[in-house]
Amino acid sequence: MSKKLWFCCLACFCAATIFNLSARAAEDEAPKYKTKEIMKAAFKGPLIKKVAAGDASDEEKKKLYGMLVALGKNKPPKGEADSWDKLNAALVKAGKAVVDGDAKGGAMLRKAANCKACHSKHKP
């Protein structure tokens, strides 16, 4: 195969891949985050603490809630799906309570965001 032809194929392949990826991204209406991204942005970062303490804006509360919903949809890298679903259901419920202005939301969130309980089972 000539060099020119080879480059042409490569370019086509790249274009097809990029097109494919962007088409797929547009399909997902809900925001998606990888578990690692959520850990860094919300759990390790100040977001979840801020929300649990009641110091967050409505926008921050909604952002966190979206991340918690996304987390529950992700597959756990380790451990049983049952346990993962339970832990995440509590987080989503707490996140929803906060968004809805429930006074108990912060406490629910602090309880549900138990780093060790989840990491010991699901963090590889």
Ligand code: HEC
């Ligand atoms: C519902 C489950 C769950 C809870 C609760 C949880 N984590 Fe995690 N965390 C995970 C999983 C799963 C991973 C591994 C992600 C991977 O390797 O893909 C992880 C990984 C991490 C990482 C490493 C990220 C990286 O880039 O490798 C940090 C930091 C972290 N968690 C912080 C925290 C802190 C701090 C808390 C508590 C405030 C917390 N997590 C609560 C599930 C959880």
